[in-house]
Amino acid sequence: xxxxxxLFNADRTPAEASLLTHMADALAHRGPDDEGTLTEGPFxxxxxxxxxxxxxxxxxxxxxxxxxxxxxxxxxxxxxxRRELESAGxxxxxxxxxxxxxxxxxxxxxxxxxxxxxxxxxxxYDRALRRxxxxxxxxxxxxxxLWKDGRRWLFGSExxxxxxxxxxxxxxxxxxxxxxxxxxxxxxxNTFFRGVRKVCPGHYLIxxxxxxxxxxxxxxxxxxxxxGRTGEEDFAAALRSLLDxxxxxxxxxxxPLGVTVSGGLDSAIVAxxxxxxxxxxxxxxxxxxxxGPDFDESDHARRVAGGCGxxxxxxxxxxxxxVEHMPNLVRMMDEPMAGPGLFPQYLVARRAAQxxxxxxxGQGGDEIFGGYARYVIAYLEQALKxxxxxxxxxxEHIVSLRSILPNLPYLRRYVPMLRRFWEExxxxxxxxxxxxxxxxxxxxxxxxxxxFRAGLDMEHILGRFQKVFSHPQTLSxxxxxxxxxxxxxxxxxxxxxxxxxxxxxxxxxxxxLDRRIVDLIASMPPRMKFKGAEMKYILKKAAGDLVPxxxxxxxxxxxxxxxxxxxxxxxxxxFFADILLSTAARQRGMYDPVRIEALLGSEDPYGRKLWGxxxxxxxxxxxxxxxxxxxxRETQP
Numbered sequence: 001x002x003x004x005x006x007l008f009n010a011d012r013t014p015a016e017a018s019l020l021t022h023m024a025d026a027l028a029h030r031g032p033d034d035e036g037t038l039t040e041g042p043f044x045x046x047x048x049x050x051x052x053x054x055x056x057x058x059x060x061x062x063x064x065x066x067x068x069x070x071x072x073x074x075x076x077x078x079x080x081x082r083r084e085l086e087s088a089g090x091x092x093x094x095x096x097x098x099x100x101x102x103x104x105x106x107x108x109x110x111x112x113x114x115x116x117x118x119x120x121x122x123x124x125y126d127r128a129l130r131r132x133x134x135x136x137x138x139x140x141x142x143x144x145x146l147w148k149d150g151r152r153w154l155f156g157s158e159x160x161x162x163x164x165x166x167x168x169x170x171x172x173x174x175x176x177x178x179x180x181x182x183x184x185x186x187x188x189x190n191t192f193f194r195g196v197r198k199v200c201p202g203h204y205l206i207x208x209x210x211x212x213x214x215x216x217x218x219x220x221x222x223x224x225x226x227x228g229r230t231g232e233e234d235f236a237a238a239l240r241s242l243l244d245x246x247x248x249x250x251x252x253x254x255x256p257l258g259v260t261v262s263g264g265l266d267s268a269i270v271a272x273x274x275x276x277x278x279x280x281x282x283x284x285x286x287x288x289x290x291x292g293p294d295f296d297e298s299d300h301a302r303r304v305a306g307g308c309g310x311x312x313x314x315x316x317x318x319x320x321x322x323v324e325h326m327p328n329l330v331r332m333m334d335e336p337m338a339g340p341g342l343f344p345q346y347l348v349a350r351r352a353a354q355x356x357x358x359x360x361x362g363q364g365g366d367e368i369f370g371g372y373a374r375y376v377i378a379y380l381e382q383a384l385k386x387x388x389x390x391x392x393x394x395x396e397h398i399v400s401l402r403s404i405l406p407n408l409p410y411l412r413r414y415v416p417m418l419r420r421f422w423e424e425x426x427x428x429x430x431x432x433x434x435x436x437x438x439x440x441x442x443x444x445x446x447x448x449x450x451x452f453r454a455g456l457d458m459e460h461i462l463g464r465f466q467k468v469f470s471h472p473q474t475l476s477x478x479x480x481x482x483x484x485x486x487x488x489x490x491x492x493x494x495x496x497x498x499x500x501x502x503x504x505x506x507x508x509x510x511x512x513l514d515r516r517i518v519d520l521i522a523s524m525p526p527r528m529k530f531k532g533a534e535m536k537y538i539l540k541k542a543a544g545d546l547v548p549x550x551x552x553x554x555x556x557x558x559x560x561x562x563x564x565x566x567x568x569x570x571x572x573x574x575f576f577a578d579i580l581l582s583t584a585a586r587q588r589g590m591y592d593p594v595r596i597e598a599l600l601g602s603e604d605p606y607g608r609k610l611w612g613x614x615x616x617x618x619x620x621x622x623x624x625x626x627x628x629x630x631x632x633r634e635t636q637p
Contacts, residue, residue: 001032002060003156008207014042028048029332029504043125053078058097072121074118075097076514078100090107110135119137121135121143121199122134122144130210131206136203143155159193159335162196191335201215235538240543243543259282259359260286260314260352260361262362263551264365267304270361281311282309287344298314313351315344321339321343322575326618330615332503338493358506374437386400398478408565435465466594474502576610576614579621584621
């Protein structure tokens with residue numbers, strides 16, 4: 001878990017080392033172990049390092065021949081690539097994956113990223129070919145941001161580092177604000193900051209520093225061409241083998257390593273495999289809320305830890321922790337995010353940092369293997385539609401009304417959502433129905449001001465959603481659902497994972513997001529992945545024996561719920577009110593104070609609406625009102 005900045009001045013102004021250092025200082029939490037800066041004419045870069053692999057030899061910026069790189073992440077298959085390069089005559093000076101990255105680029109060019117299995121973001125300067133390359137891993141596990149004007153390109157691991165450049169003014173992006181009001185994340189390459197964009201997952205950019213031309217290349221995306229020849233048993237065996245190998249690769253570390261466990265299937269499988277490959281008892285970490293069974297998975301987490309011989313450490317967040325940490329967590333995130341789960345994630349990461357520098361978790365399993373209850377809801381409606389009208393929109397039924405019945409208990413916790421979902425539009429086209437399922441607003445924007453509501457063009461937002469939803473070449477509704485979540489929802493969740501762990505100076509690894517696993521799952525017939533609408537059917541078949549039976553049989557999936565509504569009143573209500581009903585919030589002209597007061601006093605006040613409003617207003621306070629929250633450059637030591 002490192003951090004870096006890089007810049008290229010198109011007007012050939014020499015890069016300034018003190019400016020790069022000032023920008024990189026905003027990333028000190030990402031890399032407390034080492035730092036380095038390089039300038040060469042109009043190019044410059046700076047790096048903050050968390051030393052995981054080859055702590056002595058892996059210093060950055062690193063230069064090999066004509067190429068210099070700053071890199072965040074890890075290439076898990078670097079020993080295999082290294083052996084391939086050595087057999088071709090390359091001689092290595094270090095044991096680091098950073099040198100493997102550089103030498104792979106020199107051997108294979110920008111297409112080297114297609115050989116990498118890992119999590120990575122990097123900026124590479126090739127002085128011989130006069131080009132910059134900026135790349136991001138397949139799923140967006142590691143962040144990379146870009147800002148440019150007519151005179152320069154700036155890159156950074158976090159937006160707050162870019163904001164330290166005197167040319168960058170922190171201004172809100174109106175389209176991102178509207179996206180967030182609907183989804184509680186931002187579509188496309190947009191960010192909350194006007195002019196700052198993301199390098200998209202699975203992409204790299206090439207910038208010709210002579211002509212200043214910029215080219216974006218999508219080097220990977222899932223291919224949903226179905227393999228109809230392989231049977232279910234063989235697919236399950238192949239998946240089991242890949243799961244085992246992915247974890248084997250990701251336990252590679254020269255520093256202490258642990259796991260997070262939630263009591264769910266994904267993290268339980270990762271923990272079980274990690275304990276086998278580590279060859280020693282692991283430290284395990286989980287968050288526990290004591291406010292009732294709807295928030296407490298600790299019994300399941302203890303069974304998982306006990307089953308793999310791990311030492312479990314439980315973290316119990318309190319209302320006072322929420323009030324204390326939320327303003328700083330919004331600053332660490334750079335942008336508002338979906339769901340209060342980031343708050344306990346941070347506390348768990350902070351506890352883990354006392355013992356380890358690397359943690360493995362189960363993130364990505366829901367998006368890869370179909371673990372969201374909304375998929376069952378979507379297919380329940382499809383099954384009803386097919387039964388009523390004797391139709392089949394997909395060309396092949398993968399879920400019938402009869403086959404879905406045993407899995408309807410998954411929806412017990414979602415009855416209020418079902419009532420809202422079926423109020424209107426039943427049996428509308430699939431894309432509109434899924435849009436409605438992921439619309440966090442439920443169509444209710446009454447907490448926003450009339451001026452803000454007037455700027456909401458829901459058909460325009462729907463059109464941008466449909467562009468992603470309809471992209472994959474597949475008739476399968478299921479594949480379209482998981483594809484959208486893989487390329488849009490998952491990067492937003494990985495953003496939280498990255499920022500909450502990096503805030504504590506530890507590295508998070510996500511073995512389920514091995515591109516080989518995703519390629520395999522994409523090739524499976526949909527009926528095999530989502531048999532009878534059973535969530536994670538093929539994962540259970542492939543690896544269910546690794547986890548306690550009680551975890552395998554669960555139908556009460558929780559996620560990481562935070563009991564804000566149970567904590568309602570006292571300091572929680574005062575905190576929300578102090579932020580959302582403040583003079584600054586009223587003068588912003590975005591909210592309806594009367595409606596917010598009504599929400600604060602309602603029977604179920606602290607749902608996603610108020611959460612989203614709180615995040616937006618804290619973001620404005622942190623980054624717009626105080627111009628990024630960074631001290632002036634001249635005050636830096």
